[in-house]
Amino acid sequence: MKEQVIMVGCRLNDQSVSSFHMSMDELKALVHTANGDIVDELVQVRERPDPATYIGKGKLQELSEAAAEKQADLIVFNDELSAGQVKNIDEYVNVRVIDRTQLILDIFAARAHTKEGKIQVELAQLMYLLPRLSGQGQVLSRLGGGIGTRGPGETKLETDRRHIQRRMDDLKKQLKDIQAHRESYRKNRQKNKVVQFALVGYTNAGKSTLLHQLTNADTFQEDLLFATLDPLTRQAELPSGYPILLTDTVGFIRDLPTTLIAAFRSTLEEVKEADVLLHVVDASHPEAEEQMETVDKLLMDLNAHMIPSITIFNKIDQADTSSVYIKNDAPSITMSAFREEDVEDLLHLMEKTLQDQMKYFQVEIPAEDGKSIADLKRFAMITEEKVKENDSQFLYKGFVLKEHPIHRVLKQYRAMM
Known part of the structure; x- marks a missing residue:
């Protein structure tokens, strides 16, 4: 049974209306991905967030009434809240409260399948929880399952900082061991001079579908955010028969929680080892240009922006072609991953781009x-x-x-x- 969710957003004066709506649409998609059912949406416009309640007392009263009327199970805020704000809101509305970061962490916890992925998610959740333990006794005691509660388990976390710190140290050690294996594999790959292409892009742009079409790999493909979490590498062949490796990576999103970036650093840095990046863009998305900018910024943060790339404007069969934004400073192709001739054209472009190097x-x-x-x-x-x-x-x-x-x-x- 789906949880009944109320979404809350606060548009600050310096944020454009279109940017705010895009962010709220993403929050809807995140709630849907976490198997929640949105029953109401509250929006507040302020110069700055209220330090105590984020949305102010008047809006908080409105939220409390809406939660009672709609019989909401959960309230999700489209921003990162402080421990004090969560505590104050929770006490007033008497309904479980989480923020955007917790929601993303929860989705990652549900999607992690490999040992490394599970360790990274748990580490990210503990990094998020640790500075928020103060004053969260009542909030944490309310957690009894549902969205925002998957992962390490929050029982007694509020009283045992040392336990959390020890667990984090243990997880970091386990990650270091896994990274050593990854480094060994990477050196072996470099020694054998195997060429690697990496699929990067905004979440739900169609990277996993492309990996499947290019390699016949058995990948999880669904119209959900973060459908792929664990990196997947498969062999493929270019038209000349030249063998390559193709790696699918976790999708990017605006305001990706810093705890996740830190915990997934080693996985994300796989991107830096690629010879060519395949930047997949959902050409049918109204905010495709902004999504491209988000990916470009994250690639710059990872110091991977100088790697040769191909921009793939995917889902062209669902797009208004007159409004597709074409990036001119990199080789590009407009295509649908489900059209065989388009996949062939992409393989030829991949081969040509590699030949240039x-x-x-x-x-x-x-x-x-x-x-x-x-x-x-x-x-x-x-x-x-x-x-x-x-x-x-x-x-x-x-x-x-x-x-x-x-x-x-x-x-x-x-x-x-």
């Missing part, structure tokens, strides 16, 4: 040197192959990574570069 070569190799021929076919992107001079030599044309051991073969046979 590689070195062109032309080389002739004697037919009897089977090992060099096999190595070249394995590690280079072959675009042309010809038999020459009575089958005694093979002519190869193609592209190779600028720093790769295969250059030894090219040098041996004096390749034209």
Whole structure:
């Protein structure tokens, strides 16, 4: 049974009306993703949030009446509240109160499946809880299941700071061990010079669907925010047959909680290891441009903004093409992930973008040197192959990574570069 939820937003004077509405629409989608049913929405306009109640006493009275009338189970605020504000609101309306950050953390807790994902979410929740323990006794004692209560479990947390700190230290140690394994895998990948593409973008832009279409991977695809939480890497082939790795990453969102960014830092930094980023944009979304800016800002924060990228304007079949915002400073494509010809066009663009980072070569190799021929076919992107001079030599044309051991073969046979 779905919980009955009242949404509360406060638009400050320096925030545009369109930006505020976009934020509230996102909160609706978050509540829907957490399996809540919105029964009412309250909006307050203020110069600044009220330090005690966030929305002021008059609006709080209105909220209390609405909660009683609608028989609400939960009130969700579209901002991060202080412990004092949560306590004051909770006491006045006598209904469980959470903020946007708790809601996002709750969704992450429900979606984490890998050991690393679960550790990261629990760490983020504890980082959020620790500074808010003071004065939360009544609020925490009301938590008996439902939205905002998944994860580490809040029983007795308000009385045991040392327990939380010890648990956080233990989680950080476990994460460090997992990161060591990740680093080992990363070094192995670099040693073998495997090319990696990373799908990045706003949550629900269609990254998991694209991963499935490009690799036939069994991915979770649903019209929900944060459908994918744990990074997933699969093998794929470009049109020339050149093998690559394709990684799906957690979706970005405006005002992503800082505790989540800190806890998921190692996962997010997988993006930095990519040779090419595939920035997936929901072209049908009315705020597509703002969503792109959010992703660009987060990529800059991760120091990944200099990596070559392709902008993919996805869901074009659902969009008003006259209003699609085209980014001109990077290769781009408008497409639908469900159209086979569009996926083929994307693969060709991926290959062309990768070729721009590689070195062109032309080389002739004697037919009897089977090992060099096999190595070249394995590690280079072959675009042309010809038999020459009575089958005694093979002519190869193609592209190779600028720093790769295969250059030894090219040098041996004096390749034209």
